[in-house]
Structures are given as structure tokens and as C-alpha cells.
Amino acid sequence: MERRIVKTQVGIVGAGPAGLMLSHLLYTSGIDSTVVESRSHETIRTTQRAGILEHGSVNMLVDSGASDRVLREGHRHDGIELRFDGRNHRIDFLDLVGESVWLYPQNEVFTDLAEARHRTGGDVRYSSSDSSVLDLETDTPKIHFTDVDGQPWEVHCDVVVGSDGSGGICKKSIPAEHRKDYFIQYPFAWFGILAEAPPSAPELIYAHSDRGFALISQRTDKIQRMYFQCDPNEDASTWTEEMIWEELQSRMGGQDGFHLKTGRIFEQMVLPFRSYVCEPMRYGNLFLAGDASHTVPPTGAKGLNLALADVKVLHEGLDSYFNSKNSELLDAYSDRALQRVWKAQNFSYWMTSMLHQHPDGSEFEKKRQLGELSSVVSSRAGSSYLAEAYTGWPLK
Numbered sequence: 001m002e003r004r005i006v007k008t009q010v011g012i013v014g015a016g017p018a019g020l021m022l023s024h025l026l027y028t029s030g031i032d033s034t035v036v037e038s039r040s041h042e043t044i045r046t047t048q049r050a051g052i053l054e055h056g057s058v059n060m061l062v063d064s065g066a067s068d069r070v071l072r073e074g075h076r077h078d079g080i081e082l083r084f085d086g087r088n089h090r091i092d093f094l095d096l097v098g099e100s101v102w103l104y105p106q107n108e109v110f111t112d113l114a115e116a117r118h119r120t121g122g123d124v125r126y127s128s129s130d131s132s133v134l135d136l137e138t139d140t141p142k143i144h145f146t147d148v149d150g151q152p153w154e155v156h157c158d159v160v161v162g163s164d165g166s167g168g169i170c171k172k173s174i175p176a177e178h179r180k181d182y183f184i185q186y187p188f189a190w191f192g193i194l195a196e197a198p199p200s201a202p203e204l205i206y207a208h209s210d211r212g213f214a215l216i217s218q219r220t221d222k223i224q225r226m227y228f229q230c231d232p233n234e235d236a237s238t239w240t241e242e243m244i245w246e247e248l249q250s251r252m253g254g255q256d257g258f259h260l261k262t263g264r265i266f267e268q269m270v271l272p273f274r275s276y277v278c279e280p281m282r283y284g285n286l287f288l289a290g291d292a293s294h295t296v297p298p299t300g301a302k303g304l305n306l307a308l309a310d311v312k313v314l315h316e317g318l319d320s321y322f323n324s325k326n327s328e329l330l331d332a333y334s335d336r337a338l339q340r341v342w343k344a345q346n347f348s349y350w351m352t353s354m355l356h357q358h359p360d361g362s363e364f365e366k367k368r369q370l371g372e373l374s375s376v377v378s379s380r381a382g383s384s385y386l387a388e389a390y391t392g393w394p395l396k
């Protein structure tokens with residue numbers, strides 16, 4: 001079949017939070033875009049991932065006119081609990097830094113952004129295949145893809161944005177000599193579950209225990225999300241419900257008699273994680289955003305928020321480039337975005353190393369972690385750093 005051509009200003013690969021939010025922001029600035037996405041709308045809508053939105057991410061959704069549903073249906077959390085030595089220690093965000101976060105699942109963010117793009121006539125090609133990016137060093141970069149009906153297409157644009165997640169094609173299309181990859185692998189993973197149960201606590205609990213880390217998180221009044229640290233090679237299918245609840249409860253035990261509310265588990269998976277950054281976030285007329293350029297361990301709840309923060313900076317650059325014919329901000333995109341990326345990398349690494357048990361960890365290391373946790377909760381300065389980073393540094 002002959003390749004059909006679509007002309008646009010910005011060609012975007014990936015309709016995750018980064019790609020769709022960028023497409024929406026560009027629309028508000030009168031800039032045309034086409035989004036090419038390999039998964040179906042339904043698959044993305046029903047895939048559970050991140051759940052915590054920084055206040056800056058909430059403002060982006062609301063102030064851009066995408067949706068204010070998060071304010072009505074999301075749950076505002078004014079703090080988290082750090083649990084160690086068998087009891088909770090609250091980090092009060094509102095008191096410490098005057099900010100909050102919102103529990104609002106990533107698939108709801110997707111629903112809002114997809115609906116906003118639909119409402120405003122956005123060009124989003126779901127269920128596409130065989131996508132590739134080419135001529136990136138030229139003024140006429142392109143995206144090739146095949147649509148859901150088998151029709152091959154070529155997107156002609158001025159700029160390509162790679163927001164195609166950690167396994168995408170865009171980053172790989174940058175020649176190795178033009179990018180530097182920084183990464184570390186962790187010797188543990190998260191065993192994650194979704195369960196039909198009432199919430200066990202009103203806010204997230206990050207627990208340090210002799211048996212390893214656990215996170216008690218919520219989704220809705222009837223569905224809960226929980227994790228516990230496990231070996232990266234753990235086979236999730238070998239765990240029965242009883243074993244999972246017992247393991248989680250054993251990590252939450254303590255003098256306060258805290259007891260988890262249990263129920264039917266309908267999803268269980270092992271989530272390996274690593275810290276990764278690709279620098280710079282630009283090659284020719286290809287710009288990377290979100291997980292396509294960096295991934296963080298989920299302990300700091302930064303992945304989705306960082307993707308949206310990249311897009312805010314990139315939108316400013318593209319707006320100035322297309323509407324004021326000034327490329328200064330666009331040229332500064334990578335450096336500007338990377339400042340926040342490395343702060344988030346540090347925070348995610350810090351939370352992870354403070355709360356998880358290293359498989360080769362010594363008794364000294366466990367005691368040192370408890371000293372660190374105690375320093376954080378007993379000092380306003382220590383708690384404030386956590387609160388400021390968790391709720392999100394200001395989006396300038």
C-alpha cells in the first residue's frame with residue numbers, strides 16, 4: 001500500500017501522560033500535533049500504574065483546561081506515614097511546606113487527557129504498529145507508522161517528540177555517540193497487588209521492617225494497591241493470597257497492633273526497577289520526554305510527575321519557537337528539564353535506599369537506616385526536605 005502523508009508541526013510518539021499532555025498544551029497554544037500510539041485506548045485506560053499526583057501536576061490538568069475531575073474524584077493527601085520500629089511517624093506536608101498530593105490513578109489521568117484531545121479534535125492514532133522515526137538531523141523529521149487498518153503513514157513535521165516510554169524506539173534512534181546513558185540496577189523489586197478491600201489507612205504508609213520494605217497505598221474506597229520488596233526473579237504466580245497477606249502483615253506488625261484489611265486479590269505482579277537517565281534529552285529535531293528519557297524507582301512516586309514536568313518545560317520551548325520564532329527556550333530544554341530529573345533521581349534513590357533491605361545488608365546497615373529514619377522524622381528540617389520533594393518542587 002502507498003504511504004499516506006499527514007502534515008503537522010509536532011509529531012509525537014506515545015500517548016502516555018507525557019505525549020497526551022504535550023499534545024493538549026500545544027493545542028492551547030495553537031500548535032498542531034499528531035500523536036502515534038501503539039496500544040489501544042482501552043488497553044491504556046485499563047492499565048494500572050502510578051497513583052500519586054504532585055500539586056503541580058494537578059494544577060497542569062486543571063489550569064490547562066484538560067479536566068478538573070481530579071479535584072472532585074481524587075483524594076487529597078496532606079501527608080504520609082513512615083513506619084519503622086513498629087509504629088507510624090507522620091510527615092505532615094501541609095504543616096511543613098503548605099502543599100499536598102492527590103491520589104488519582106494514572107489511568108484516570110489518561111482518561112482525562114484522551115477525552116480533552118478528543119473534545120478538541122486532536123489527531124491521536126491509537127493501535128498503530130511498525131513506528132519508526134527518521135531524518136531527525138534535518139528540518140523535516142518524520143514518523144512512519146501503520147494504522148489499525150493496515151494503512152502505512154508518514155508524518156511530516158518540524159519537530160518529533162519521543163514520549164514513548166522506557167521501552168520505546170525514539171531514544172534508541174539516537175546514535176550511541178550522541179547520547180550518554182546513566183543507570184543503576186537495584187538488587188530487589190516490588191511485588192505489587194490490587195485487592196478488593198477497604199482502605200487500611202487514610203494515607204500511604206511507607207514501611208521499613210526486618211523483612212524488607214512494604215507500601216500500603218489506596219486506589220478507591222473498594223480497591224487497594226499494596227507492594228512489598230521482593231527478589232527481582234520472584235515468580236508472582238507461585239504466591240497464594242494467604243501467603244501474600246501474611247507477608248504484608250508481617251512487615252506491618254508493631255506495638256500499635258496495626259492490622260491490614262484484606263480481601264480478594266485480583267492482580268499480582270513483580271515490578272523490577274532501576275534508575276536511568278539518557279542525556280541530552282535532544283538529538284537534532286528529536287526531543288525526549290518522560291520515561292523515554294529517564295526512569296526512577298517508584299518509591300518516591302515521581303515517574304508520572306516527572307513526565308508532566310518535562311512536558312511543561314518542552315511546551316514553553318515549542319510555544320516560543322513556533323509562536324515567537326525564538327529558539328532560545330527550546331535549545332535550553334534539555335538542560336532545564338534535566339535539573340529536575342536529577343533532583344527526582346536523588347530523591348527516589350534516597351527513599352529507596354533508606355527503606356529497603358539490601359540482600360547483603362549487614363546489621364550495621366539496618367541500624368544505620370533506623371538512625372536515618374529517626375533523623376528525618378525527629379527534625380523539622382529533615383521532614384521538610386521529604387515533604388518538599390514528595391509534593392513536588394515548584395514548576396517554574
Ligand SMILES: Cc1cc2nc3c(=O)[nH]c(=O)nc-3n(C[C@H](O)[C@H](O)[C@H](O)COP(=O)(O)OP(=O)(O)OC[C@H]3O[C@@H](n4cnc5c(N)ncnc54)[C@H](O)[C@@H]3O)c2cc1C
Nearest residue numbers: 014016017018037038049050164165290291301302303304
Ligand atoms: C507497572 C508499572 C507501575 C508503575 N507504578 C508507578 C507508581 O506507583 N508511581 C509512579 O510514580 N510511577 C509508576 N510507574 C511509572 C509511571 O507509570 C511512568 O513514569 C509514566 O507512565 C511515564 O509517562 P510517559 O508518558 O513518559 O510514558 P508511558 O506512560 O510509558 O507512555 C508511553 C507510551 O508510548 C507508547 N509506545 C511505546 N513504544 C511505542 C512505539 N514504538 N510507537 C508508538 N507508541 C509507543 C506506549 O504504549 C505508551 O502508551 C509505573 C510504571 C509501570 C510500568
